[in-house]
Amino acid sequence: MIAGNSLFKIYGKGSVEVRALDGVDITISRGEFVGITGASGSGKSTLLHLLGLLDRPTSGSLRIDGVEVSALSEKERTAFRLNRLGYVFQDYALVPELTAEENIFLPSKVRGMTSKECTRACRDILSLVGLKDRVSFLPGEMSGGEQQRVAIARALINNPALILADEPCANLDTKNSIVILELLKKLNHDLRQTVVMVSHEEWHQRYFDRVVTLQDGKIISDIGT
Amino acid sequence: MLEEEQVAFFLASRLITRGNKGTLLLTVTIIALVFVNLIFLPSIIAGVVILFNQQTIDFSYGNLVIEPRENELVITKADELQQKINRIPGVVASSPRYAGGSTIVYKGRSASPLLVAIKPSDEVQVLKTHTKVISGDFLTDADRGQIVIGRTLAGSADQKVDRVASLGGAEVGKTVEVTFRNGETRQYRVKGILYSGTSATDSNAFITRKEYESVMGVSDSANQILVKTQTTGNEDAMRITLMQYGVQEQVWTWEDKSADFLQSIVGSFAIINFISTIVSLIIAIVIIFIVIFINTVYRRKQIGILQAIGIDRSIIIKSYIFQALFICVCGTAAGCVLLLLMLQYLTASPLVFPGGPVAPVLELSLVLQAVGSLFVVSLIAGYVPSWLTTREEILSAIRG
Ligand SMILES: Nc1ncnc2c1ncn2[C@@H]1O[C@H](COP(=O)(O)OP(=O)(O)OP(=O)(O)O)[C@@H](O)[C@H]1O
Ligand SMILES: [Mg+2]
Numbered sequence: 001m002i003a004g005n006s007l008f009k010i011y012g013k014g015s016v017e018v019r020a021l022d023g024v025d026i027t028i029s030r031g032e033f034v035g036i037t038g039a040s041g042s043g044k045s046t047l048l049h050l051l052g053l054l055d056r057p058t059s060g061s062l063r064i065d066g067v068e069v070s071a072l073s074e075k076e077r078t079a080f081r082l083n084r085l086g087y088v089f090q091d092y093a094l095v096p097e098l099t100a101e102e103n104i105f106l107p108s109k110v111r112g113m114t115s116k117e118c119t120r121a122c123r124d125i126l127s128l129v130g131l132k133d134r135v136s137f138l139p140g141e142m143s144g145g146e147q148q149r150v151a152i153a154r155a156l157i158n159n160p161a162l163i164l165a166d167e168p169c170a171n172l173d174t175k176n177s178i179v180i181l182e183l184l185k186k187l188n189h190d191l192r193q194t195v196v197m198v199s200h201e202e203w204h205q206r207y208f209d210r211v212v213t214l215q216d217g218k219i220i221s222d223i224g225t
Numbered sequence: 226m227l228e229e230e231q232v233a234f235f236l237a238s239r240l241i242t243r244g245n246k247g248t249l250l251l252t253v254t255i256i257a258l259v260f261v262n263l264i265f266l267p268s269i270i271a272g273v274v275i276l277f278n279q280q281t282i283d284f285s286y287g288n289l290v291i292e293p294r295e296n297e298l299v300i301t302k303a304d305e306l307q308q309k310i311n312r313i314p315g316v317v318a319s320s321p322r323y324a325g326g327s328t329i330v331y332k333g334r335s336a337s338p339l340l341v342a343i344k345p346s347d348e349v350q351v352l353k354t355h356t357k358v359i360s361g362d363f364l365t366d367a368d369r370g371q372i373v374i375g376r377t378l379a380g381s382a383d384q385k386v387d388r389v390a391s392l393g394g395a396e397v398g399k400t401v402e403v404t405f406r407n408g409e410t411r412q413y414r415v416k417g418i419l420y421s422g423t424s425a426t427d428s429n430a431f432i433t434r435k436e437y438e439s440v441m442g443v444s445d446s447a448n449q450i451l452v453k454t455q456t457t458g459n460e461d462a463m464r465i466t467l468m469q470y471g472v473q474e475q476v477w478t479w480e481d482k483s484a485d486f487l488q489s490i491v492g493s494f495a496i497i498n499f500i501s502t503i504v505s506l507i508i509a510i511v512i513i514f515i516v517i518f519i520n521t522v523y524r525r526k527q528i529g530i531l532q533a534i535g536i537d538r539s540i541i542i543k544s545y546i547f548q549a550l551f552i553c554v555c556g557t558a559a560g561c562v563l564l565l566l567m568l569q570y571l572t573a574s575p576l577v578f579p580g581g582p583v584a585p586v587l588e589l590s591l592v593l594q595a596v597g598s599l600f601v602v603s604l605i606a607g608y609v610p611s612w613l614t615t616r617e618e619i620l621s622a623i624r625g
Pocket of ligand 2: 045046
């Protein structure tokens, strides 16, 4: 699914050089639920940005779903993100003017799905994430946990090969964090969805199949649980 | 490709309907005012030009003016020429005149107006001056010893009111003393005073041709023949027709004759209008640009996120163009309503210019031009800011 080889991400030059990623080799198979953990500034987000095609490595190769992504043009990368990746942000990042349903089907509309198909897919996904009765709520009318579930639904709509989530529970209380984690686990288990999630909470680790720990841009441990 | 536009339109419609209504209303209002400004002044100017043109035809020249052949001072056998002209198809009537300098004295005040000798029965068929007598009566063919003067020439007793040399308040029934170009001096009773609104006509004095000829000792001569044609607007063609019928005198159209005066006015109006148009359009560009720009800057993070979840830059740009177009369409529509209200008001209580009320003339081409330029303006003002914002690195946009 993912094969990253000697990935480097270096900010600045000379004495102020920051090696956010310092030679990371990582392989993730289809259907895995991988947690990435490590201290603040260890390079977790940087790695996820590379996997999410939001950033390019300074050097190294990265294959996702059989595609050498570093060779893609900007437009192809955008299309790749749309069609094969689902990204979940820490702060939900919904469009405040769109209802839950509209936020979710936006990416599928871009792919050319008809409104009818969109609505159907949306309802299915909303009931999957347990928000059937929030269809026409605006983000401002929903709790943080609900918004994050909508964001996960949005990441799911195009049936991505891979779901990436950067600290999706950071703004949530324990109760809501559990809901999100169980949801991701369910997607991983029931839909065989590959999930890579960044988290620095110890207790999250029991949901992961595998925990990758970063320190100063290097992988210092990679343990299957 | 059309899918992109659909999504862009969908996004734009939601951002507008669920966005800030106050800002939207304000922007639309400004665009409406810009639209009105783009059209209102030119339409008033068009109205003024039409009024001036009509006045020139009605009170100064008719449609065509015949003048002596080159190097000659008078048209001899004017009556014969008049009859010949009157037989030409398309000609309604013609009026031979003799216009020359004079000096008129009244109660010690003197002025040097153009003295126009006319045959009233001919003149009334060509010009409408006779309808503009504000006191007394117009001349008749048999009149001798009578004079009709323009209001400006008559002047008023209060010298401060008059801007030009006048007779200081000559009235109907009073006697004025006229000195002709040949030095002859005669007394005339003021028969009427006219006010046409055309400054040239209102500074003239009129006597009959018979009277003039007896004083000057000439007969059957004129130095201009005014011609009225059936339709206004084809003077150039009529001019050629006259020449084809063997009129060897110089033939001018009213436009030729009024060229200097009117064209300089129209020219100045055109410059004022051009400046006002450019300023309005710049205001429109700046306003829409600022609104969209603030909008995109404010949504910088959101735009980054949309790109991050795979929504192409072009869709985002298009959605902002749609928003700008929407503002433009609403503004134009509101502007139209405002304009119609103003036109209605101006029809009820028209602007009065010297010479009469001016009705604004709404030309379709002008409206289309205004709509078109606002359309282009909003394309630019929607495109540039969103292009700038979406050019940014996704990550730095997301970080905010
Ligand atoms: N745009 C940038 N310019 C310079 N340095 C950067 C930039 N982005 C990240 N870094 C640096 O790279 C390192 C890794 O950052 P990263 O955001 O990946 O850490 P993280 O593990 O996600 O931390 P956290 O748990 O706080 O989110 C940090 O030292 C950070 O300062
Ligand atoms: Mg981070």
